[in-house]
Amino acid sequence: MAAPALKHWRATLERVEKFVSPRYFADCNLRGRLLGDTCPLAALSSFLTPDRLPYPEAVRQHFRPAQVGDSFGPTWWTCWFRVELTIPEAWVGQEVHLLWESDGEGLVWRDGQPVQGLTKEGEKTSYILTDKLEEGDPRSLTLYVEVACNGLLGAGKESMIAAPDPEKMFQVSRAELAVFYRDVHSLLVDLELLLGIAKGLGEDNQRSFQALYTANQMVNVCDPAQPETFPVAQALASRFFGQRGGESQHTIHAVGHCHIDTAWLWPFKETVRKCARSWTTAVQLMEQNPDFVFACSQAQQLEWVKSHYPGLHARLQEFACRGQFVPVGGTWVEMDGNLPSGEAMVRQFLQGQNFFLQEFGKMCSEFWLPDTFGYSAQLPQIMRGCGITRFLSQKLSWSLVNSFPHHTFFWEGLDGSRVLAHFPPGDSYGMQGNVEEVLKTMVKNRDKGRTNHSAFLFGFGDGGGGPTQTMVDRLKRLHNTDGLPRVQLSSPGRLFTALEGDSGQLCTWVGELFLELHQGTYTTHAQIKKGNRECERILHDVELLSSLALARGAQFLYPAAQLQDLWRLLLLNQFHDVVTGSCIQLVAEEAMCHYEDIRSRGNTLLSAAAAALCMGEPGPEGLLIVNTLPWERTEVLALPRSGGAHSLALVTVPSMGYAPAPAPTSLQPVQPQQPVFVVQETDGSVTLDNGIIRVRLDPTGCLTSLVLVASGREAIAEGAVGNQFVLFDDVPLYWDAWDVMDYHLETRKPVLGQAGTLAVGAEGGMRGSAWFLLQISPNSRLSQEVVLDVGCPYVRFHTEVHWHEAHKFLKVEFPARVRSPQATYEVQFGHLQRPTHHNTSWDWARFEVWAHRWMDLSEHGFGLALLNDCKYGASVRGSVLSLSLLRAPKAPDASADMGRHEFTYALMPHKGSLQDAGVIRAAYSLNFPLLALPAPGPAPAAAWSAFSLSSPAVVLETVKQAESSPQGRTLVLRLYEAHGSHVDCWLRTSLPVQEAVLCDLLERRDPAGHLPFRDARLKLTFSPFQVQSLLLVLGPARTETLPLGL
């Protein structure tokens, strides 16, 4: 017997490392024996195309002879290779692989079906032709390899997130057949795991030395040139790995996963192929490993695969039946968690869950959003309303300032809804199955002693790729070994069931999950943000008007299929690298096309619904004024007049209803409202006054005074000016489009205007305005019209900017004569408070936050609200309200935000609370202008209202046709409590309602939810920020109208 090894840790460790090294001593070590004989291909030919062709079309093309070493490209093109091969007869009994190494992302096609992805970056460089060549097996075969000219993570020039290099060329560096030795592979896996254990547990640990000496012993007994020595080495490893842990071992649930960004550093169309490459590989792994489970999110991607790769889709359905392919998430895409509206978030689940139910027989039970930049406080309620009580993410581990205190916890939302949340403690969704990650998952778990289970998501991700057989082999080997956590190939369902059984001591986190990073994504790509807000509005209006047309006219066909298409486009754009603006130019352009599609088709649908709505009712003008909000509004509206002119009119339109357009002769006067007065002083300053607020602008356009007339109360801080544009240097640490860092605040530079540029626009009466120009920098300029209407409680700032900057951030500031330690921001279906000070690191990490249509700073009895029509970034520091307007990042899209922008914000001083003052309604009004829609014939003579509510606290957000509706005559209404109060509310309707019943967000009836409907109204009871949905079953259409009001 040989002498035992000397006690030298490093030498022993490195000896074993060299034995498995692909780099050193491969001429004599074990790694060098992984492959046996090789054999060239019988023939290789290729066909290059700029298009992404379907297989049948591609293989019909003219293929030219090709060879290893050939270059192809450029970026975004596709090279199809025809691979003709003959396996040597002498290889009978062996496992034979096609070895394929090329740049780009490959997909192997065999017999017309996609069978496996091939990417160097994803450690997939061989395709198993046979695991044992039998006598008489066919040995000649033709395969195709479709290689996309982009990497797993796009084609960034020099760095990953740099704008793509359009000229990149690609190369095949290896294409041949080889004999593969499975026993060598197993030994390599074991030795690498033993090395990992030795290193991971370290020199203080007994088990670490056992691993090291076992590995050393294996090297001693194993002669790479003599396979007959392998079983002895294997037995040594098996003895080690077979030594079991104790009962208290932590259990890791290893779930195969493959995060595929629906568009990011590559266009949407490439994602379709990424899904095929990644999931064919996953199917192969599921076939070969019956205990391997693959969790897959994003219905949109599955829908793409269903239409482009029906064979693959069928296989996924088979594996779903076996429980190996597990759809998760429940949403259409993994959307951004901050910017989408509440209704859009509901639609993510509605479209997603219905798709999963239809295609895979059941809905998802986990919400899955591992890579999104923060999570709204309303998500727990939305999840629960969509049949989900479990949530998985990990992105908060990216927070730059504070470390989130839990990995397993209850997450309580704005309304008190609670879900069980789990963040894989390894802080990743793309693990490789090595020991370091397994140990990290156990050691870093912040709920040690509270729960004994963790998730471990393995597989290449972001750009797809997914798990490999080697990862699965590693994890299986670590099934139950003393010194390590127990590793189970598991499913999300089994993980959460275990966590639920273990949840007695878990902590609760209340409110939003704020990511302390990527705060630039609230602002980057302003046009995408604007498209999002506008299209959310259009779909809201189309659904409402179509529902009303349906209720009133038996002939009207609700455009359900078209609306589904348009919603899916909007939801697609809400993906976490699209609406956030963190995508390449190609994606941003596609996103803008999607918005354009929604705008044009949506407006057509809107006109059709309006036409149907007033059919047959005689009236004076061919114009219908429509109010799509659930309260009566009196506003100034520009009405189109003959000859292309417009005239202003003050119109009153009932709640969710319409009014005839006033005849041109009846346009004036505006009594009893006070008209708007506009005065320009000799110093050039302008005052606008409508009797509610008085606005004073200095000669440069800055706001020197904003007074609430009735009380004489001044809203602008003493000695300061509002409407102050400010520029910041905006150079983050790395993630350009994503990040704005706290230090940008130290570079604040006010943009100073020139006196004498302010001029009067509209001269008063119905509307008063003043406008000015402002040179922001030598390259960028701005023009603004400050508008005050009769009867309007807020002043609007219509802004146009020509923006040509690099790494600058433009904001507008309003120092308020208000003092409060917290400001209020609108979020989905409600609002929340955030601090205005920087006491703790948790406070200052929120130096830039997101909001939807309004933010408000109030003290007792008085406040100032800042409204917007398409912005999301905001902050309040001390008493200064600040709205984030434009950024200028250069990666991954060098052209982001360059060019012309148009947006509107508004300022509303108010007495009392923001709720009592009507801030929420004002912000809705700014975002949902009254519509002047052409009617086909004469418009109706009388005003009409479909719905109204008795409480200002309740918002009727959505009216739509139910997804499954007998004869189409069931509507869904979604309402929420917007003030943060317990309230009873009467909903009144003039529609012919036969039955009213509560339902969940997926429109499933609540068996106990029947609502008495009498005298055209029904009663609802809300708790703070509660969302309620109900089904209204309509009777036959009728034409009489009910009196307005309650």
Ligand SMILES: [Zn+2]
């Ligand atoms: Zn992602």
